[in-house]
Amino acid sequence: MSATLILWCVGVLLAAAAIGTATARLAAARPIVYGTSLVASVVALAGALDGLLGAAPPSGATLPLGLPWLGAHFRVDPLAAFFLIVVNLGSAAASLYALGYGRHEPAPHRVLPFFPAFLAGMNLVVLADDAFTFLLSWEFMSLSSWALVMAHHRVRENVRAAYVYLIMASFGTLCLLLAFALLAGVDGAYGFEAMRTHQAGPTIAALVLTFALLGAGSKAGLVPLHVWLPLAHPAAPSHVSALMSGVMTKVAVYGFIRIVLDLLGTPEWGWSMVVLALGGITSVLGVLYALMQHDLKRLLAYHTVENIGIIFIGLGLAMAFQANQVTWAAALALTAALFHVFNHSLFKSLLFFGSGAVLTATGERDMEHLGGLIHRMPLTAFTFLVGCVAISALPPLNGFVSEWLTFQAILQSPDLPQWGLKILIPGVGALLALSAALAAACFVKAFGVTFLGRPRSPAAANAREVDRFSLVTMFAFAALCLLAGILPGLVIDGLAPVVRGLVGDRMPVQLAVPWLSIVPIAEARSSYNGLLIFLFISFSASLAVYAIHRFASRALRRAPPWDCGFPDARPITQYTAGSFAQPIRRVFGTTVFLAREHVEMAPPGDRRPARLTVELRDLVWETIYAPVAGTVDAIAGRLNILQFQTIRRYLSLVVAALIVLLLVLAIWL
Amino acid sequence: MHDLAVQGGQLLLVLLMAPLLTGFVRKVKARLLQRQGASIIQPYRDLARLLQKDVVLADNASWLFRLAPYLIFAATWVAASLVPTFATSLLFNWTADLIAIAALLGSVRFFLALAGLDVGTSFGGIGSSREMMIASLAEPAILMIVFTLALVAKSTQLSTISEVMLSAHVGLRISLGLVLVGLIIVAIAENARIPVDNPATHLELTMVHEAMILEYSGRHLAVIELAASLKLLLYVSLIACIFVPWGLVGAEAGLGSAAYVVKLAVGGAMLALFETLTAKMRVFRVPVFLGAALMLGLLGTLLLFVSRGL
Numbered sequence: 014m015s016a017t018l019i020l021w022c023v024g025v026l027l028a029a030a031a032i033g034t035a036t037a038r039l040a041a042a043r044p045i046v047y048g049t050s051l052v053a054s055v056v057a058l059a060g061a062l063d064g065l066l067g068a069a070p071p072s073g074a075t076l077p078l079g080l081p082w083l084g085a086h087f088r089v090d091p092l093a094a095f096f097l098i099v100v101n102l103g104s105a106a107a108s109l110y111a112l113g114y115g116r117h118e119p120a121p122h123r124v125l126p127f128f129p130a131f132l133a134g135m136n137l138v139v140l141a142d143d144a145f146t147f148l149l150s151w152e153f154m155s156l157s158s159w160a161l162v163m164a165h166h167r168v169r170e171n172v173r174a175a176y177v178y179l180i181m182a183s184f185g186t187l188c189l190l191l192a193f194a195l196l197a198g199v200d201g202a203y204g205f206e207a208m209r210t211h212q213a214g215p216t217i218a219a220l221v222l223t224f225a226l227l228g229a230g231s232k233a234g235l236v237p238l239h240v241w242l243p244l245a246h247p248a249a250p251s252h253v254s255a256l257m258s259g260v261m262t263k264v265a266v267y268g269f270i271r272i273v274l275d276l277l278g279t280p281e282w283g284w285s286m287v288v289l290a291l292g293g294i295t296s297v298l299g300v301l302y303a304l305m306q307h308d309l310k311r312l313l314a315y316h317t318v319e320n321i322g323i324i325f326i327g328l329g330l331a332m333a334f335q336a337n338q339v340t341w342a343a344a345l346a347l348t349a350a351l352f353h354v355f356n357h358s359l360f361k362s363l364l365f366f367g368s369g370a371v372l373t374a375t376g377e378r379d380m381e382h383l384g385g386l387i388h389r390m391p392l393t394a395f396t397f398l399v400g401c402v403a404i405s406a407l408p409p410l411n412g413f414v415s416e417w418l419t420f421q422a423i424l425q426s427p428d429l430p431q432w433g434l435k436i437l438i439p440g441v442g443a444l445l446a447l448s449a450a451l452a453a454a455c456f457v458k459a460f461g462v463t464f465l466g467r468p469r470s471p472a473a474a475n476a477r478e479v480d481r482f483s484l485v486t487m488f489a490f491a492a493l494c495l496l497a498g499i500l501p502g503l504v505i506d507g508l509a510p511v512v513r514g515l516v517g518d519r520m521p522v523q524l525a526v527p528w529l530s531i532v533p534i535a536e537a538r539s540s541y542n543g544l545l546i547f548l549f550i551s552f553s554a555s556l557a558v559y560a561i562h563r564f565a566s567r568a569l570r571r572a573p574p575w576d577c578g579f580p581d582a583r584p585i586t587q588y589t590a591g592s593f594a595q596p597i598r599r600v601f602g603t604t605v606f607l608a609r610e611h612v613e614m615a616p617p618g619d620r621r622p623a624r625l626t627v628e629l630r631d632l633v634w635e636t637i638y639a640p641v642a643g644t645v646d647a648i649a650g651r652l653n654i655l656q657f658q659t660i661r662r663y664l665s666l667v668v669a670a671l672i673v674l675l676l677v678l679a680i681w682l
Numbered sequence: 683m684h685d686l687a688v689q690g691g692q693l694l695l696v697l698l699m700a701p702l703l704t705g706f707v708r709k710v711k712a713r714l715l716q717r718q719g720a721s722i723i724q725p726y727r728d729l730a731r732l733l734q735k736d737v738v739l740a741d742n743a744s745w746l747f748r749l750a751p752y753l754i755f756a757a758t759w760v761a762a763s764l765v766p767t768f769a770t771s772l773l774f775n776w777t778a779d780l781i782a783i784a785a786l787l788g789s790v791r792f793f794l795a796l797a798g799l800d801v802g803t804s805f806g807g808i809g810s811s812r813e814m815m816i817a818s819l820a821e822p823a824i825l826m827i828v829f830t831l832a833l834v835a836k837s838t839q840l841s842t843i844s845e846v847m848l849s850a851h852v853g854l855r856i857s858l859g860l861v862l863v864g865l866i867i868v869a870i871a872e873n874a875r876i877p878v879d880n881p882a883t884h885l886e887l888t889m890v891h892e893a894m895i896l897e898y899s900g901r902h903l904a905v906i907e908l909a910a911s912l913k914l915l916l917y918v919s920l921i922a923c924i925f926v927p928w929g930l931v932g933a934e935a936g937l938g939s940a941a942y943v944v945k946l947a948v949g950g951a952m953l954a955l956f957e958t959l960t961a962k963m964r965v966f967r968v969p970v971f972l973g974a975a976l977m978l979g980l981l982g983t984l985l986l987f988v989s990r991g992l
Contacts, residue, residue, distance in 0.1 A: 384802065402792065408785050413782075420825070443822060454814035457796060461800075465800045467742055541777070541779060542778070546777060550760055551756075566733060566736060569736065572740065574802075576803070587802045588808065596812055596814075596815035596965070
């Protein structure tokens with residue numbers, strides 16, 4: 014039932030894409046396209062919710078498309094339903110936001126046709142029930158998002174971003190193609206059902222895992238495959254950035270879960286070590302990169318890398334427990350990972366919407382030119398603050414709950430028998446703790462420099478609050494962040510069918526716990542109640558305000574701030590994004606980025622200002638990508654002579670190639 | 683009913699005792715330096731005086747700046763009332779485990795750092811930036827310490843941890859020793875004490891905590907000062923409830939309270955002694971100091987992952 018419904022929504026989205034193509038240059042196209050996308054996403058969201066929470070068995074549908082002997086299979090099981098909720102919630106919000114935000118789009122004809130197509134692509138990936146449909150939808154999703162990254166194609170940076178994205182996306186699809194080919198085996202059983210029943214040997218399984226990590230990891234942004242992400246996500250219009258960061262990375266996580274935890278069968282413990290190590294490194298490197306940025310959208314994009322790391326830590330733990338048949342702990346770890354998927358889709362979209370609002374109001378993405386926006390845009394500032402608190406994993410909002418569950422899962426792991434895991438997991442725990450603390454620093458910087466202090470440019474000083482559509486969207490997501498934080502039991506219980514389907518067990522029912530606490534194992538071991546924490550803080554803060562204003566003083570005077578005796582300090586004397594991050598850059602950056610500071614002091618008598626330049630090196634790019642790109646370039650240069658030959662030489666080349674191929678075939682057979 | 687009384691008692695107790703502990707530490711410090719020192723109840727007088735004064739607000743301070751003191755105070759108060767002081771049978775002790783309490787203090791710091799950036803002067807910025815650098819090492823350190831304790835006690839609930847620590851079978855463990863040292867280092871850093879920060883400094887460039895709150899005055903400052911005292915009390919109570927849980931479980935409330943007062947006095951005196959004996963370190967030596975706490979926590983956890991008996 015829900016599969017058919019969502020397929021209809023996908024059809025509507027594709028029709029909207031066609032309408033967008035035909036009418037892109039008309040003013041009426043924007044409300045039509047975004048309005049249609051909004052309605053389709055909301056209906057699909059309802060269908061997905063029904064698929065997850067309704068007790069109905071998984072529903073499927075087959076369309077006579079694709080390979081003639083196969084057709085295109087679609088199916089909504091609990092896992093797909095959960096990810097469809099994430100996709101369509103994000104899509105609905107982005108469409109609503111775009112109703113207002115899209116008004117400022119300088120080139121609507123480059124956005125409108127591809128936006129609904131992108132939404133349709135993401136839905137199709139999650140719906141797909143055979144490898145062929147999956148790969149085709151995956152590539153469709155990649156290409157439509159690539160077109161959106163290229164929307165502002167006159168900016169040189171964006172062209173480079175899109176180029177890197179295209180290469181990485183093709184690489185990722187190639188890896189997934191190989192993974193599915195190995196899973197399908199020699200018979201070419203491309204349906205997921207057939208792959209599930211067919212057990213792969215250990216070598217094949219290890220290869221499939223590697224290819225899945227490379228393919229899905231490159232789309233999700235696992236270090237060292239993340240390089241395209243902070244380039245491409247900020248280049249797109251902000252509502253698309255929100256979708257790419259908040260939702261598309263989750264579709265990649267879905268791909269990984271589907272292949273590794275569902276199709277491949279029971280994992281081996283050695284694989285979980287790879288996933289855990291990659292997750293830990295990704296989370297810390299992602300947040301350190303984010304801290305070094307002063308472009309608001311790029312900071313957010315790098316921070317997505319961190320959150321993907323946290324999700325993969327959860328998945329790695331689930332695999333480790335599953336390999337040892339500790340299913341209840343696997344259920345805990347997997348719930349934590351999926352909860353974080355949901356949370357991240359909420360607050361990362363919210364923050365990208367906020368950065369889009371800032372971009373609309375000021376035309377600036379560079380934090381060094383912003384500041385003081387809390388006075389000019391109080392509502393945007395409030396929602397952005399909620400997003401910042403949530404993403405920094407602070408109670409009582411939702412980011413804390415999923416990280417708390419991940420920590421609880423880590424604490425269940427000393428009983429695992431393998432020594433490798435015993436040594437690795439505490440280290441990963443430390444990395445997770447480190448990344449949580451650095452995330453708070455990162456978002457103090459992001460909010461503090463952008464919204465607090467005094468404006469650093471006329472654009473920031475004259476900013477105006479954004480339109481109602483954008484504000485409604487942001488407030489809705491801020492409210493969801495709070496709700497998921499104070500009523501986490503709802504989400505955990507909602508995830509139960511997904512988790513049961515993958516690891517065969519579930520976390521205890523949470524809504525039955527008194528006072529709506531969450532108790533992962535037993536109350537004597539750990540419990541958390543976000544609702545009460547929220548109520549206590551609100552109550553005691555109100556009590557303090559009331560008591561002090563009633564019984565002590567309520568007088569207030571305005572005066573200039575303390576200036577150390579140097580009046581009229583200009584706004585450039587404030588702390589900037591660069592100076593805020595300087596202590597952390599000095600502590601961590603000197604090893605991770607080989608950060609160097611050069612101070613250039615003009616000699617006495619010279620009136621030039623002193624300059625401080627910071628040099629950061631991206632070691633991942635330098636050690637992996639630059640050599641590969643260099644080699645490809647060099648080989649291409651060498652082979653260039655083949656391009657300008659006479660017809661005789663071409664013919665002899667073709668014949669030679671044919672003979673070599675026949676020889677190879679003859680020897681092999 | 684008994685649990686409710688304990689919870690209510692604790693709620694008021696921590697609020698009333700916190701300035702006293704601060705005053706006591708100051709007094710002991712003064713005496714160690716051969717000074718007379720202010721009266722032990724001076725912090726109460728300071729609070730009363732600040733509460734009566736007008737707030738002088740910087741011209742471009744926003745609503746966040748005015749809201750932050752109350753949020754900071756409320757979150758610290760909630761956290762402090764969830765750490766068992768004189769009895770473990772708190773009504774709401776299941777509301778937040780040790781990880782959540784640590785994270786609540788993280789929320790406090792988040793808003794304090796934002797408040798430091800709000801007015802847009804360099805001192806607020808320097809304070810916030812350094813505070814977040816210190817936190818970026820102190821928070822993982824405390825989480826690793828929590829991990830070690832949780833592995834020993836098989837629980838992250840503070841009441842359960844104290845019960846387990848009181849039982850005979852825990853004994854002396856290497857991991858617990860490491861964790862105690864680590865927790866003391868973190869407590870010193872989190873409470874902005876020497877050698878990490880100096881609570882009595884009047885030179886802006888050396889401040890961390892004081893720099894962030896430089897623009898606060900009147901009732902706002904009073905609330906923040908009270909929150910800082912509460913945080914000190916919280917850490918002393920935390921160390922006491924984990925490592926010297928005597929008188930906490932099952933004892934009479936009177937005995938528990940007496941034991942608690944003694945613990946606070948001993949903790950405060952040791953803090954004063956330590957502060958008198960050390961000099962403040964340069965800001966960029968702090969990461970090494972806190973890195974040691976992080977490594978101690980990690981080592982403790984690793985030992986327990988290797989063997990439950992260590």
